[in-house]
Amino acid sequence: MLWEVRVSYKRGVQDSEGESTLKGLKALGFGGVEGVSTAKVYLIKGNCSRGDVEEICRRLLANPVSQDYTIRGIEGEDE
Amino acid sequence: MNFCILRAPGTNCDGETARALEELGCGAEVVHLKRLLDGRVDILGYSGLVIPGGFSYGDHIRSGAIVGRVLSHALGERLSRFVDEGRPVLGICNGFQVLAEAGLLPGFEGTSRFPEMALSKNASSHFEDRWVHLRAGESSCPFTKGMPPVLRMPVAHGEGRVVLPPGGLERLEANGQVALRYALGSGEPAGGRYPENPNGSAGDIAGITNPQGNVLGLMPHPERAFLRILYPDWTRTGGEGYGDGYLLLRNMVEYVRRL
Numbered sequence: 001m002l003w004e005v006r007v008s009y010k011r012g013v014q015d016s017e018g019e020s021t022l023k024g025l026k027a028l029g030f031g032g033v034e035g036v037s038t039a040k041v042y043l044i045k046g047n048c049s050r051g052d053v054e055e056i057c058r059r060l061l062a063n064p065v066s067q068d069y070t071i072r073g074i075e076g077e078d079e
Numbered sequence: 080m081n082f083c084i085l086r087a088p089g090t091n092c093d094g095e096t097a098r099a100l101e102e103l104g105c106g107a108e109v110v111h112l113k114r115l116l117d118g119r120v121d122i123l124g125y126s127g128l129v130i131p132g133g134f135s136y137g138d139h140i141r142s143g144a145i146v147g148r149v150l151s152h153a154l155g156e157r158l159s160r161f162v163d164e165g166r167p168v169l170g171i172c173n174g175f176q177v178l179a180e181a182g183l184l185p186g187f188e189g190t191s192r193f194p195e196m197a198l199s200k201n202a203s204s205h206f207e208d209r210w211v212h213l214r215a216g217e218s219s220c221p222f223t224k225g226m227p228p229v230l231r232m233p234v235a236h237g238e239g240r241v242v243l244p245p246g247g248l249e250r251l252e253a254n255g256q257v258a259l260r261y262a263l264g265s266g267e268p269a270g271g272r273y274p275e276n277p278n279g280s281a282g283d284i285a286g287i288t289n290p291q292g293n294v295l296g297l298m299p300h301p302e303r304a305f306l307r308i309l310y311p312d313w314t315r316t317g318g319e320g321y322g323d324g325y326l327l328l329r330n331m332v333e334y335v336r337r338l
Binding site: 013020058060061066 | 140141144145148152180193194195196197199200201202203204240242243244247279
């Protein structure tokens, strides 16, 4: 099975890398860009259920104070 | 008296920390994380624990996340006992990040299973590597008692911005858990101003303690401010004697002697 975990900052937590990217894009002339947020994507391969991946996020990949996560089955999810 | 200086892949300043504690008359053993995890070494055999700075596991996932979560998973019960018995735990820079991820700080209700705070990317997006002014003494932490009104220590971090859940800052303040704040040269809190507050931390927080006061996490490096000759102005001041980091580490050692 292959799972995609996406970890992003919670609303209200400053995303300084996103802000810098926005500045860079403005400087390149992309005037229509209004905001940039960054996220980290992990691809997790192996014999694990959605529940296992949920636990992986809670136990290591996300800090519940500053980050949210989403889980998406890419291959072989049998629910 | 024997301190455990925890070492993991990517740790730095463990040697300086050990040297500083030896100068204060303590034993200081640099112990690799692996030796604690496989049971060759028992954390409860030490009078105190220092988790030094650095970039453990390459700062991957989040700074301090891997060591913090592994420590709490493998040694959670023994670490909680270590803390409950009043033994000192000091987390410097990456060590502070480890204590936050391990749920040892802020420790509102004792050690928490999941983190109750985050040390997020600096508001400036820069790695901030320079000397800052600090103000101490508002907390219950014995390591920061009796300090001069303004301290100087270096910071060197990319992820030092304290992020707390709603109501968390008020709770820290009400409990007297803010041990160190970024300050102006006058000793007044930085008021969120950059560059005095190097990372945009809520409440200008540079260091926090647990409610009992025996666990301290701080972003500045006391071991790099142990001797005056380590200060950037040492050629003008002569560089004689001890620096502000000495005071903090000495307080911690004296605290152990009183236990």
